[in-house]
Amino acid sequence: MNNSDNSVIRIENLSKYYGSFHAIKDVSLDVHKGETHVICGPSGSGKSTMLFCINGIEKYQSGHVYFNGDLMTPKNIRHMRTKIGMVFQHFELFPHLTALQNVTIAPIKIQKRDREEAEDNARSLFKKVGLENRMDHFPYQLSGGQKQRIAILRALAMDPDIVLFDEPTSALDPEMVKDVLYVMKDLSTSGMTMIVVTHELGFAKEVASHITFFEDGQIVETKSPDEFFRGNGSERTKIFLNNIINV
Ligand code: ADP
Ligand code: MG
Numbered sequence: 001m002n003n004s005d006n007s008v009i010r011i012e013n014l015s016k017y018y019g020s021f022h023a024i025k026d027v028s029l030d031v032h033k034g035e036t037h038v039i040c041g042p043s044g045s046g047k048s049t050m051l052f053c054i055n056g057i058e059k060y061q062s063g064h065v066y067f068n069g070d071l072m073t074p075k076n077i078r079h080m081r082t083k084i085g086m087v088f089q090h091f092e093l094f095p096h097l098t099a100l101q102n103v104t105i106a107p108i109k110i111q112k113r114d115r116e117e118a119e120d121n122a123r124s125l126f127k128k129v130g131l132e133n134r135m136d137h138f139p140y141q142l143s144g145g146q147k148q149r150i151a152i153l154r155a156l157a158m159d160p161d162i163v164l165f166d167e168p169t170s171a172l173d174p175e176m177v178k179d180v181l182y183v184m185k186d187l188s189t190s191g192m193t194m195i196v197v198t199h200e201l202g203f204a205k206e207v208a209s210h211i212t213f214f215e216d217g218q219i220v221e222t223k224s225p226d227e228f229f230r231g232n233g234s235e236r237t238k239i240f241l242n243n244i245i246n247v
Contacts, residue, residue: 003069006033008193014063025217036188038204041214047197085155085163091147093139100135125153145176162193213237
């Protein structure tokens, strides 16, 4: 594919079934370099599944995903996904490794980077988010907010072209949410390309370039934050927004 428009991820007519259940229905989405796409929508609508299709955790039955203009295939996905960061709702840190080891394991084992260089790089990442005194802690010694920031560093340590976030703050105590959002905002304004599944509307308002409302395996609409919050969207989006603002 010609990639003159700087697309990092392009999804074309993606369909995914779990058995006979149609989880993703003919979804297309374009994410360009430097954009932050926020995806929201009801639980069970297929948001996680879509992220999992992008980074090869789940297979799909039809449609195409392009990464930096190249079609993803079963053959090249292993290589491509090393440049696609993923941050999960429940952190998924390796429990038997220290924070530092969690961040350096993939650069050392997968990218074959020199241990010292990987550790130096990790150290500067920890410093940036104020966790340099937590590098030798194991996950069980860390708070949820610290674990999630370390999970973000783990994604960044691979020098990714895009980071996918799947409800990164929804398992956190309220007072920890802002620390994680702060790191994500900083990442977005520094130019990282991101897809963020979240219902943190303040974050969406501040840094999203696009907000997509997802329902029943389909994209209902994609809007700029201005249009989205002005209530120019569909009736369905308005009802959803009212529900989450009034909880
Ligand atoms: P969301 O992230 O928007 O809450 P998911 O992508 O997790 O939604 O799920 C979309 C739909 O697919 C849901 O109905 C869910 O029950 C179903 N689903 C998710 N994972 C599986 C699976 N491994 N097997 C069968 N059905 C699944
Ligand atoms: Mg989900």
